[in-house]
Amino acid sequence: MTEYRDGHLARALAETLAREADPHRDYRIMEFCGGHTHAIARYGIEDLLPRNVRMVHGPGCPICVLPVGRIEDAIRLAGQPGITLCTYADLMRVPTPDGGSLLRARAAGADIRMVYSTHDALQIAETEPERRIVFLAVGFETTTPPTALAILHSKERNIFNFSILCNHVLTPPAIRAILDNQDVAIDGLVGPAHVSTVIGTSPYEDIAARFSKPVVVTGFEPLDVLQGIVMLVRQMNAGRCVVENQYRRAVIRGGNLLAQRAIADVFEIRESFAWRGLCEIPYSALRLNDRHAAFDAERRYGITTLPAADNPACACGDVLRGVRKPTDCRLFGTVCSPETPIGSCMVSPEGACAAHWTYKRFR
Template identity: 50%
Template sequence: MKFASEFRDPALARSLLAAIAARADEIGATRARPLHIMEICGGHTHAIFRYGLDRLVHEGIEFIHGPGCPVCVLPMGRVDECIAIAERPEVIFTTFGDAMRVPGARGSLLQAKARGADIRMVYSPLDALEIARRNPAREVVFFGLGFETTTPSTALSIQQAAREELFNFSVFCNHITVPEPIRALLDDPDMRLDGFIGPGHVSMVIGIHAYDFVARDYSKPLVVAGFEPTDLLQSVLMVLDQIAEGRSVIENQYARVVPEHGNPVSLAAIADVYERRPSFEWRGLGEIDASGLRIRETYAAFDAERKFGIGYGTPAAPRQEPEGCACGAVMTGRIKPPACPQFGRGCTPEMPLGALMVSSEGACAAYWQYAGARGLAAE
């Protein structure tokens, strides 16, 4: 497998693990006071469990699973607003598949579909545009969801709809940004983080300098990483090198994919279509200033919040998480998934109670798929 096998080389992995162990010993990392390294991206969380990196690295290193799963951090109130739009008789509501089962106070989109709402799974906003072209008498709404990785495709689709004057197409915008929750976590006095593994896909769009504040304001190292096992191991070593040498900078291990200054075409589309919300609620994290995007006035005709009078300027009231659900504590690294009282009991992939068990990038889903039996047995 060209461009994959070289990043899964066992000999290279063993060499990196030995170097990590030597650096961890030099720093004085122990099980009593492990170094807490947060991988922000849910894709990294799955790779760590898939390849058993959490068990292979030095015992003085603990991976903290961050909030880098956009489906997982979607608040229940926004799910309820999705359902309110989808249940309108004139609406065809389109969404990515992993958002179908995220629970809100009124159930999930999948349950709303079972009740009769016209909800369709699509693979991109361009699919939703095509549905709008074929159904001119219906309002077609696309559930715009995700970090900076998916934000440009939604922006480009809105621009295309504007060019075509396809006014029966609109977007329910729930796009969010990565740097702001990192700052919120670093401002939390209860968080003890020694360094970060930065997201690879997001950084393809925004580049590496969006994280400069992590080193400048908080003196923490951050290394943008790829998704193969040796990518992650090299990134951990780069973080440890910085700690051992007393440095705090932003480094790019994933330079084969991530440009230093991001993707200019994507950034231009984002700047044209979106503006910052004053604040946005994150499931388990609460309100975070300037962490959400909304559609600019220029494209108001394609904004589902304005079109249907839902959400815009009137944030959804916070909803209480189901009893015993500890998604917030897991997303902020305070506990591991098996410590949630519902993990593997009231909350499973077949019957998810919390969003972290739904998404393919959720920490609970990753733990269940690759380490669930081990985790439950260890309790």
């Protein structure tokens, strides 16, 4: 990976930007994905940009955008006799407004286990047939194929004590919602890397055309990000608004057809889903289709998500929409830190607040 972190090449790209960015205009570029937010903070990429090229953080952190009501669903479900809830470590620490969390629910006696993958949860279901195993599934298109495969495997192997609480969300509708929102001015988009390995670059084409915004799908390494920004600046200077692919070593226009087939086999699109910070977005999330209803924890356990307000002191909603930076939140680094997170953006390593805190980006 060192070839994508070469300091001389990074400086050359920074000089290209300084030369080509028009000093008489602003370039406001949103990186949708939390992985890019993390890379930008880690490698100090904003320090290499001309003053009029500004990065705006987007909502692409799956744990950050999960509404608190869905965490409360999981806590209530984990409290039922015979249920084992499996989830990723980061989700355990997301606080609910009443001071609860999955971690606290576990301390109070609920059987909640941390796993690294859906496959781990499926293995628990196989080895503990007397328990009813529920996997709290979250994530964008990147993590959806493994969930689909776990469902297909459990069906093949008749493992019916396994189900998922599905919170998989879709990137293109969220980008459209951001661009429809007049709160924040954006001139171009750094398109997601991992998500695009699955869905390809073609789903962004109608976004670039409809909103007249250039999109460059970009890798996660520092030279990738800098090159992606150069490509965006060149498009803006030329008045072009098309989709370009900087991350050619991993992404093709049509994406991963096998992964797309597995997703289509198992899931259907929800009519609407509430995102933290972005409210309800139509057709922006997945649920299990009727053929796989037996693995749907929502149907199996009659779950209805209740509305739940975020902590009013936390600015996560504004941070996720790109309206405010983490350092604009008055709790950043005082009351709220990774040790004592108030909002989800400080819990997940992909969250903008955690990235700014971890890499000491205090402006």
